[in-house]
Amino acid sequence: MVSKTEEAQVNRLENQVDNGGGGAWEYLCLVRKLKLRRSDKVLKHGLSILNDPSKRSSLGPEEWTLYEQAAIAAMVCQCLGDCIKVLQKKFPESKRVGRLEAMLLEAKGLWAEAEKAYSSLLEDNPLDQVIHKRRAAMAKAQGHLLGAIEWLNKYLEIFMADHDAWRELAEIYVSLQMYKQAAFCYEELILSQPTNPLYHLAYADVLYTLGGLENLQTAKKYYASAIDLTGGKNTRALYGRNKDDKETSELQSLAVTALEKDYKQTAPGNLSLLSSTLRSLKLSS
Structure with missing residues (x-):
């Protein structure tokens, strides 16, 4: 990052x-x-x-x-x-240039030819990260999201430390409403990058969407983590934390104060709407 x-x-x-x-x-x-x-x-x-x-x-x-x-x-x-x-x-015999040639076929929309070229290149170098990721991107470009998922999962079996691939896979799962699978991806991302607030926030959103008492309680913890990691500056996390937390707490007070400050600076015209929303949630007087 x-x-x-x-x-x-x-x-x-x-x-x-x-x-x-x-x-x-x-x-x-x-x-x-x-x-x-x-x-x-x-x-x-x-x-x-x-x-x-x-x-x-x-x-x-x-x-x-x-x-x-x-x-x-x-x-x-x-x-x-x-x-x-x-x-x-x-470099007429270069495999690296051959990869560019395959990418050019892909850019032209010649999917079958590009796939054939990528397959040939992988026979010579099965651990070529770029080609594995290009196959997933090519499937996604054609609208074959399940195919993209399959390629990304195969890729991550080999290159488990690729954060971008985990994030891409999570986003595809969310787009297909496969939230349990998306949650697993975000768990992997949080384990590898525990100080990245975006992953805490995305994980909390997925858990909140899944529903159920246990998931909602866990979601609140990760909304709280996102608030903590951003010093109270992530508006979405503040809303996420507040929408289920009816208990008076120091964190809730911080969230309300931070939301009001954020709206005063960035959207003063919507401040009254924010206040009424917080009152409806019984989070402010």
Whole structure:
């Protein structure tokens, strides 16, 4: 997960580059390092370097890394082909370039051809994480959510520490109203990243949706955890905690105070609506 400091650094560099201040290569390296998806910016600034012979030659071997980064961004932006052609010419037998070729087939909507290419590549390297995840993404893109679930579960049997895959799987389960399965995914995420309030909040929401006394009691605990981890700044967690908690408590008082403060700052016009809602829940006077 990207920290606020890293995000601020990326935004600063992006603004600098967008306004002609230089630093395009540093920006592209940082985006790649943090695994951010800013495809339009990557394509624009990547091509500005690749299309300038002096800038391109100054990169040395990193030139080919940039071609790969720009090729992936181009596929996302539906500007297909040119960067991959350069890589194909330079590395005609490369499996890494072969993976890009398969991704290009996928981007063109040639699903059967892409699947065939991915299967062939996995025969040579069964532990290729990118290809396993691409197969799940391809199934999802075609609307085959159960297929995406199957691929993600197979992937997570091998790469259990991939937080993004667990989150993606949980979100698909929620979209299919498979809440028990989604709850398991969020449990895994909380175990691996116990200080991430978003996972506590999502888990609480799933448990609340499942219903039943035990689930509701557990949901309250995780809403409380989300409040604690955010210093009372997560409005959804505050509402979640309050909607079932009829007992007077220090946490409930914190939640009410924090909600009122948040609304005063961000939506003062809705403050009266908030007050009436809290009164109806018997949470304020």
